[in-house]
Amino acid sequence: MKNIITIIKKQFRDTVxxxxxxxxxxxxxVMTLIFENAIDVDMPELFFVKMFSCMYVGMAPLVASASxxxxxxxxxxxxxxxxxxxxxxxxxxxxxxxxxxxxxxGSAVMATSLPSEDIPFFMTMMGxxxxxxxxxxxxxxxxxxxxxxxxxLMMPVMMILSFSxxxxxxxxxxxxVARFVFTQQLKxxxxxxxxxxxxxxxxxxxxxxxxxxxxLFFMAFRKKxxx
Amino acid sequence: MIxxxxxxxxxxxxxxxxxxxxxxxxxxxxGLLGPSGAGKTTLIKIITGxxxxxxxxxxxxxxxxxxxxxxxxxNIGIMMDNFGVxxxxxxxxxxxxxxxxxGTPYGKISESLELVxxxxxxxxxxxxxxxxxxxxxxxxxxxxxxxxxLFLDEPTSGLDPRSSKAIHRIILDKKKEGRTIFLTTHxxxxxxxxxxxxxxxxxxxxxxxxxxxxxCRKYDHKKTISVHLNTGExxxxxxxxxxxxxxxxxxxxxxxxxxxxxxxxLETVFLELxxxxxxxx
Numbered sequence: 001m002k003n004i005i006t007i008i009k010k011q012f013r014d015t016v017x018x019x020x021x022x023x024x025x026x027x028x029x030v031m032t033l034i035f036e037n038a039i040d041v042d043m044p045e046l047f048f049v050k051m052f053s054c055m056y057v058g059m060a061p062l063v064a065s066a067s068x069x070x071x072x073x074x075x076x077x078x079x080x081x082x083x084x085x086x087x088x089x090x091x092x093x094x095x096x097x098x099x100x101x102x103x104x105x106g107s108a109v110m111a112t113s114l115p116s117e118d119i120p121f122f123m124t125m126m127g128x129x130x131x132x133x134x135x136x137x138x139x140x141x142x143x144x145x146x147x148x149x150x151x152x153l154m155m156p157v158m159m160i161l162s163f164s165x166x167x168x169x170x171x172x173x174x175x176x177v178a179r180f181v182f183t184q185q186l187k188x189x190x191x192x193x194x195x196x197x198x199x200x201x202x203x204x205x206x207x208x209x210x211x212x213x214x215x216l217f218f219m220a221f222r223k224k225x226x227x
Numbered sequence: 228m229i230x231x232x233x234x235x236x237x238x239x240x241x242x243x244x245x246x247x248x249x250x251x252x253x254x255x256x257x258g259l260l261g262p263s264g265a266g267k268t269t270l271i272k273i274i275t276g277x278x279x280x281x282x283x284x285x286x287x288x289x290x291x292x293x294x295x296x297x298x299x300x301x302n303i304g305i306m307m308d309n310f311g312v313x314x315x316x317x318x319x320x321x322x323x324x325x326x327x328x329x330g331t332p333y334g335k336i337s338e339s340l341e342l343v344x345x346x347x348x349x350x351x352x353x354x355x356x357x358x359x360x361x362x363x364x365x366x367x368x369x370x371x372x373x374x375x376x377l378f379l380d381e382p383t384s385g386l387d388p389r390s391s392k393a394i395h396r397i398i399l400d401k402k403k404e405g406r407t408i409f410l411t412t413h414x415x416x417x418x419x420x421x422x423x424x425x426x427x428x429x430x431x432x433x434x435x436x437x438x439x440x441x442x443c444r445k446y447d448h449k450k451t452i453s454v455h456l457n458t459g460e461x462x463x464x465x466x467x468x469x470x471x472x473x474x475x476x477x478x479x480x481x482x483x484x485x486x487x488x489x490x491x492x493l494e495t496v497f498l499e500l501x502x503x504x505x506x507x508x
Contacts, residue, residue: 006327010313013323017315075311080368083277083305084328085297 003086007094008101011068015102024063025102028056029109036113049113050190051166053122056106057129058161058183062137063154064099069141069226070150078226088226096134103130118193128206129186133161135213142220182209228253228376228407229274233283236269236431243269244431247283251424256398256408258422258439260415260493262503266431267411268307271378274409275305287376301329304374306365308381314354318345318364321353322371329372339367342400344393359390366397377401377408383417395421415493425493429501439493446499447490455485463489 015022035048069092072078081091107126111119136157144150164178165187178184185202189195195203234247244266251257259267272278274285276295285292288299295303313321322336340349343363348356356364362382369377379398383391398421402408412418418425419439426436435442450466454474462477464470477483497503 002330003328006324009327010324013320014313014315075314076309077311077313079307080310081324081328083275083300083310084325085300086328087297 003090004094004097007081007086007091008098011095011098018068021064021067024060025106028052028060029106032110032113046113049110050187053107053110053126053190054129054165054183054187055162056110057103057126057133057186058163058165059158060106061099061103061130061133062140062158062161064102065095065134065137066140066144066150066154067147068095068099069138070144070147073141073144073226074146082226088221091226092138092221096131096138099134099137100127100130103127121193122190125186125189128210129182132182132206132210132213135210135217136161139213139216139220142217142224142226180205182206185209228255228288229257229409230286231270231274231283234270234273234280234285235282236266236273236278236280242431244273244280247431247433249426249433249436251407251409253407254402254405255423256402256410256421258418258425259409259411259428260413260418260425260497261411261428262413265428267428268380270428271305271307271380271409271411275303275378276300301372302375303378304369304372304376305378306362306369306380306382307378308384310365312353312361312364312368315352317350317352318356318367319349321364322368325368325371331372335371339371340364342370343367343397357390359386359393362386362390362394363397366394370397370401375406377406379408379410381411381413383412383414391417415497419493427493427497427500429497429503434500435496442496443490443492446496447488449489451489453487453489454483456482457484458482 032048032052035052036046039048069078072081078091082088104123104127107123107130111122114122137154140150140153140157144153160181161183164174164181165184168175168178168184168187175184179201182205185205188197188202191197229249229251231247231249234244235242236244247270249257259270261267269278273280274287274292276287276292279293287295288302290299313324316324318340319336322339323333325331326333326336337346337349340346343366345360345363345367348360353361353364366382369379382398383394386394395417398408398410410418410421422439424437425439425442427434427442435445437445452464452466452470452474454462454464454477456462456477464474474483474486491499
């Protein structure tokens with residue numbers, strides 16, 4: 001536990017200094033606040049909160065976990081941590097906890113535009129979605145040798161996860177494919193602020209995505225470890 | 228403290244270490260000399276339990292290296308050539324991470340930084356440090372939790388002479404404190420200056436082992452004394468009573484400018500044993 005807290009502390013110290021990752025966490029919450037308050041045209045209710053929150057889940061945790069892990073691998077600081085007695089699972093839990101906490105903070109900022117009765121449901125969905133996204137990012141981070149490879153692998157995954165809910169709104173064909181992606185089901189669920197919209201299929205997609213992310217994560221970890 | 232017997236290690240069928248035998252006593256500086264690719268880093272990784280081995284035995288602190296626990300690792304400090312530092316962190320913040328892991332009080336951080344001469348750079352970001360300062364920051368990280376055994380893999384590689392000297396001084400201070408130091412280098416002057424015992428490693432085999440002076444004397448085949456006179460003349464005397472008398476007379480007459488014995492340096496010994504140079508040209 002002590003080492004997990006050390007990793008979380010280390011990451012918090014790095015937050016302000018690591019601009020590319022910081023931007024990921026700030027961009028959508030800030031954009032949500034601005035758009036929700038500044039744009040006054042005939043739009044569906046809370047359109048930007050619902051849209052940007054799904055994009056946020058598909059982007060920030062994924063980018064953060066992949067880039068943090070791959071950077072530590074590239075710069076050989078991860079090896080130093082392992083040699084100092086930090087176990088791989090402690091490191092990964094520490095990183096995941098840090099990212100999740102920041103994502104929840106960002107989500108809380110977005111939730112300020114929501115009616116108070118919807119906030120617990122919204123935060124639960126954001127929390128669950130962030131976990132799936134963190135696992136996918138960690139797979140990429142573990143698999144990639146360095147940051148450049150990590151970015152190359154991360155970009156297409158990030159585009160699919162974060163942009164498919166938006167594109168699905170404008171194109172039925174894309175929607176037919178996007179419905180198998182957890183961020184699209186998240187969008188559907190958050191749109192109605194209940195599981196009713198997504199139905200059994202939506203729940204299945206969420207769980208299937210989570211299971212695939214978990215299996216991929218363990219496969220990547222078994223194959224590559226943290227070396 | 229460290230005992231290796233017949234260590235064997237292969238990568239993809241290629242033997243990288245073969246029959247490595249050595250004993251390192253407490254409080255000793257042991258130097259492993261060899262050119263790049265000789266197997267120095269692999270041996271460190273094996274002894275510190277980072278890497279398994281195919282045969283033989285590596286015992287450290289009375290325990291097989293592969294059985295080392297996290298608690299055992301606290302008594303070992305490792306500075307590898309390729310280990311990184313957190314670039315965005317200051318020197319202090321870099322050490323804070325490891326102070327938290329080792330449970331070392333934060334007070335030790337400034338002590339360690341002062342020890343390696345980084346007192347004025349405590350708030351400086353690691354990315355702004357020179358190569359020598361980064362090496363010293365790594366040393367501070369190694370020393371902070373006061374480990375019993377220090378593994379230093381090419382600690383002065385690529386550093387300017389001044390930074391190297393500073394690191395040598397720190398290593399010798401640690402020896403005085405009773406630490407056991409395992410040093411790898413391909414710099415024979417460094418090995419001669421610091422080490423009590425050196426092992427010459429070539430293509431995964433130890434070709435000879437002993438005190439640096441002993442090794443140099445052992446391979447002194449010429450056994451002569453060269454005298455340079457103030458007349459510009461160079462005279463080479465075979466070692467012996469008669470030569471001693473003649474050299475004594477020359478010294479008495481005030482003609483001698485320099486006098487040297489013919490024992491080789493470690494570089495020449497290595498070259499003789501392997502046909503290779505220690506340092507890359």
